[in-house]
Amino acid sequence: MSERALTEDQRDALQEVANLAMGQAATRLARLLDAFIELSVPRVRVVGVSEAAQTLREMTGIQDTVSAVRQGFRSDIKGEALVICRSDSIEQLCSLVSDPYSRSAYEAVSQQELVFDVANVLTGACVSSILDQLGRTPVFSAPGLLGEAMTLEEVFQPGVLQWEVALLVEVNFALEDQSFRAHLVMLMAEESIRHMNGALDALLSSL
Amino acid sequence: MTVSVDSLSDLVVERVGFGIFVLDREMNVLMWNRFMQDHSGLPAEQMVGKSLFTHFPELPRVWLARKIESVFQLGSFAFSSWEQRPYLFKFDHDRPITGGVDFMQQDCTFMPLMRDREVVAVCVTISDVTHVSIVQREREEAVAKLQEYADRDGLTGIANRRFFEARLRDEYTRWQRYGGDMSVLLFDLDHFKKINDQFGHGVGDTVLRVMAQRVAGVVRAQDTFGRFGGEEFALLLPCTPLDDAMRVAEKIRCTIADTPVEVQGTSVPVTASVGVAAARVGAPAYDVLINEADAALYSAKRQGRNRSVAFV
Numbered sequence: 196m197s198e199r200a201l202t203e204d205q206r207d208a209l210q211e212v213a214n215l216a217m218g219q220a221a222t223r224l225a226r227l228l229d230a231f232i233e234l235s236v237p238r239v240r241v242v243g244v245s246e247a248a249q250t251l252r253e254m255t256g257i258q259d260t261v262s263a264v265r266q267g268f269r270s271d272i273k274g275e276a277l278v279i280c281r282s283d284s285i286e287q288l289c290s291l292v293s294d295p296y297s298r299s300a301y302e303a304v305s306q307q308e309l310v311f312d313v314a315n316v317l318t319g320a321c322v323s324s325i326l327d328q329l330g331r332t333p334v335f336s337a338p339g340l341l342g343e344a345m346t347l348e349e350v351f352q353p354g355v356l357q358w359e360v361a362l363l364v365e366v367n368f369a370l371e372d373q374s375f376r377a378h379l380v381m382l383m384a385e386e387s388i389r390h391m392n393g394a395l396d397a398l399l400s401s402l
Numbered sequence: 403m404t405v406s407v408d409s410l411s412d413l414v415v416e417r418v419g420f421g422i423f424v425l426d427r428e429m430n431v432l433m434w435n436r437f438m439q440d441h442s443g444l445p446a447e448q449m450v451g452k453s454l455f456t457h458f459p460e461l462p463r464v465w466l467a468r469k470i471e472s473v474f475q476l477g478s479f480a481f482s483s484w485e486q487r488p489y490l491f492k493f494d495h496d497r498p499i500t501g502g503v504d505f506m507q508q509d510c511t512f513m514p515l516m517r518d519r520e521v522v523a524v525c526v527t528i529s530d531v532t533h534v535s536i537v538q539r540e541r542e543e544a545v546a547k548l549q550e551y552a553d554r555d556g557l558t559g560i561a562n563r564r565f566f567e568a569r570l571r572d573e574y575t576r577w578q579r580y581g582g583d584m585s586v587l588l589f590d591l592d593h594f595k596k597i598n599d600q601f602g603h604g605v606g607d608t609v610l611r612v613m614a615q616r617v618a619g620v621v622r623a624q625d626t627f628g629r630f631g632g633e634e635f636a637l638l639l640p641c642t643p644l645d646d647a648m649r650v651a652e653k654i655r656c657t658i659a660d661t662p663v664e665v666q667g668t669s670v671p672v673t674a675s676v677g678v679a680a681a682r683v684g685a686p687a688y689d690v691l692i693n694e695a696d697a698a699l700y701s702a703k704r705q706g707r708n709r710s711v712a713f714v
Contacts, residue, residue, distance in 0.1 A: 227475040308486035319478025327477075332516060335479035337509065 200241050200360065200388055201395075208395045213237040213364055216324035223320050235367040244382065247361040248347040254365045255378060257281060260344040264314035267336035268322050272329065272390045274358055274383035276322050278314040280376065282344045288313055288377055311338045321364070321379050329394040358382035362391075421491075421528030424515065427474055429454050429467065432523055441493040441506070461490065473512045473524045480512040484531050495532040507535040555629040557607060558614035566628030566636055567688075573640050574688035577681050585647035587637040588695040589654065589676040592707040594633035597670060605665045609672055612663045620657050621650075636695075644680035644712055651676040651710035659708060673708035675699060680713075 201209065214236060221234040242250045251257070260282045267275050280288050289309040315338050326333050341350060351361070362381040383391070415422055416436050424433035434449040444457055455461060469480045482490065484507040495506035509529045514521040553565040561569070570586065577584045591597075591613065598606040610633060617635065621627050626638040637654070639647050655676055662671040677699025679691050698713040705711065 223476050227472055305486055308482075311481070311483070311486065315479070315481060316472060316476065319472075319476045319480070323476060323478045327519070334513075335481075337481040337483055337511070 200385075201392065204399055205392055205395045206239075206241075208399050209241075209362075209391075210237075210239050212325060212328040212395070212398070213239050216321065216328050217366060219324040219327070220320035223324075224316065227316065227320075232368060238363075238365040240363040240365075241388070242361050242363065244351055244358055244361050245353070247363065247380070247382075248351040250361075251279075251351075251363055251365070251378065251380070252347055254363065255376065257347060259283070260346060261350065262310070262343045263341040263345060263350050264310060264318075264338050265341045266315065266318045266338040268318075268326070268333040269336070270326060270331040270333045272326060272331055272383065272387045272394065273333075274381055274387055276318045277341065277350070277378075277380040277382065278317050279347075279350065279378045279380060284376070285310065285343075307340070310340070314338050317368070317377065317379065321366070322381065325364075325381075329391065329398065331394070357384075359385050360388050362388075420530065422525065423449075424523050424525050425454060425470055426523055427470070429470065433525075438528070442491065458491070460492070466490075469512050470524050473514050474521045477514050477516065477519075477521050479514070482508075482510040482512075484509055484535055488535070490528065493530075495530065497532050497536060503532055503536060503539075506530050507532045555614075558611050558629050560614050560618055560635075561626055561628035563628060563630050563636075566626055566630070566638065569626045570638050570688050570691070573638060574681065574691065576640075582641055583643040583680065585639045585642045585644060585678060585680040586691050586695045587639065587647060587651050587654070587676055587678050588630065588692070588699045589635050589637075589651070589674045590699060590703070591633040591658070592673045592675055592703075597672070601665065601668065601670060605668070605670065608665045609663050609670060613658055613672060613674075616657050617654055620653060636692075642680075644678065647678045647680060648710060648712055651678050655708065655710055675702035675707045676710040677702055678710060678712045 217234045217237050221232055224234075225232045238254060240250055240254070261279050262282050262285055263277050263279045265275050265277050267273075285306075289306065315335075318338070319335065322335075323333060360383050362383060364379045364381060366379055367376045415433075418435070419437065421437045421441070422433070422435040423431060423438050426432055431449045431452060431454055434444075434446040438449075439445050442457075449457065454466075455463060469482070472478075472480050488503075489505045489508045490510055491506075491508065493506040493508075495503060497503065507530070509531050511527045511529075513525045513527070515523045515525050553561060555562040573584055591609070594606065594609075597609055610629075614627075614629065614635065617637075618627055621637060624640055628636050628638075630636045637650070639650060642650070655674055659671075659673045662669040664670075677695045677697065679694035679698055681691055685691065694713040698711045702709050702711040
């Protein structure tokens with residue numbers, strides 16, 4: 196499975212869907228987090244899972260270890276979303292959702308809970324927005340930690356993830372004066388890609 | 403008789419085995435199912451139409467408000483896992499007290515209820531995962547216990563050789579990086595074979611156990627004391643130069659030799675020979691330190707036993 200999984204028209208449509216979705220996600224996130232959040236124009240690639248690590252490395256230049264949070268989403272287009280960021284950027288990532296109890300010893304929020312919260316918020320905003328553009332309303336499952344210091348190869352190693360196709364949506368999140376990168380990857384089985392192709396065709400024909 | 407599909411949904415929500423309630427954006431309760439009633443003792447009539455905090459002022463207000471708001475803003479789900487936050491509501495659980503869990507452990511899901519692509523309310527579900535948390539806790543305890551056994555010598559209860567060498571390797575790496583001092587003692591009970599032959603292996607084992615406990619009682623908390631095999635023991639002394647290590651060696655030798663071991667009414671005199679070595683610049687690996695302490699121990703034996711010798 197490679198980029199040929201999509202026709203050129205479908206690919207353009209998907210890029211357009213991602214652009215619109217990320218605009219929508221940025222607006223929603225900014226309102227939620229009460230901070231100006233900038234999302235870069237997403238770079239979209241569809242590759243087989245076996246090529247995902249190499250492709251994501253080429254797209255991002257990541258050589259170090261990463262932390263990855265996984266979260267399932269379900270509609271007729273279903274799969275798993277990964278939020279990946281460099282292990283040393285975890286604290287910056289968490290600063291997106293400040294600890295509401297940072298000045299209270301009574302109500303502590305663990306770093307782990309913050310990581311899940313922020314990954315859930317990013318996944319929720321981005322995946323919901325993409326699927327919303329395709330006319331789907333997904334159901335999500337709870338986020339889980341894939342690993343805290345893994346290489347990209349370990350993230351995508353066969354056997355860890357059951358999906359065949361990776362829709363790589365590479366987005367930079369920038370928060371006011373500090374900028375760091377987090378990457379969203381949507382993994383799907385081939386059947387879901389077929390449903391997505393159908394949805395993209397429907398979108399194209401409605402134009 | 404036909405039953406409308408709508409009323410079936412209501413019956414399911416009423417009887418299903420997890421908590422379901424619905425909140426509006428101001429945290430007012432719009433729905434409250436039977437599970438929530440049974441566990442809180444508060445029926446829907448008392449809850450619906452009021453703020454959730456009216457009857458649950460102890461709930462984490464800011465945290466909960468943020469969860470609910472994120473669902474309204476993003477039209478997406480939010481979650482809370484017992485692993486980060488054991489429970490939201492202080493509900494009793496029906497597991498034995500021996501599980502060591504105070505309240506029902508809960509996984510919570512916050513779902514957007516949509517009409518025309520707008521979030522109109524948030525549905526919260528509460529799953530009882532107490533059994534999962536108990537199984538996981540038991541497993542963690544079992545693993546910790548196995549780890550403990552894997553590091554201990556079965557006869558004497560002090561560190562085994564594997565654990566000792568692992569600690570020595572770590573300490574040696576630290577010393578190579580940061581410098582300072584570190585020393586190792588190797589000691590051996592003199593003529594131990596004779597004790598075994600004369601009094602039997604049972605007495606020999608008791609001697610090993612008593613000596614190990616006596617020595618364990620005089621070493622510092624930061625030292626690692628292990629059984630190296632047979633009647634041979636090793637002591638790792640971080641941040642300790644050779645002179646100080648020699649003083650420790652003499653203290654241990656006297657601890658062993660000064661008082662005979664009383665076993666089954668028999669007084670068994672025991673002495674030990676000690677070899678001491680300190681880490682020196684240029685040694686490539688930790689096992690050099692062991693070899694040098696071993697050479698010093700051999701020298702102590704040849705010089706007549708019951709003495710401490712430093713490797714120079």
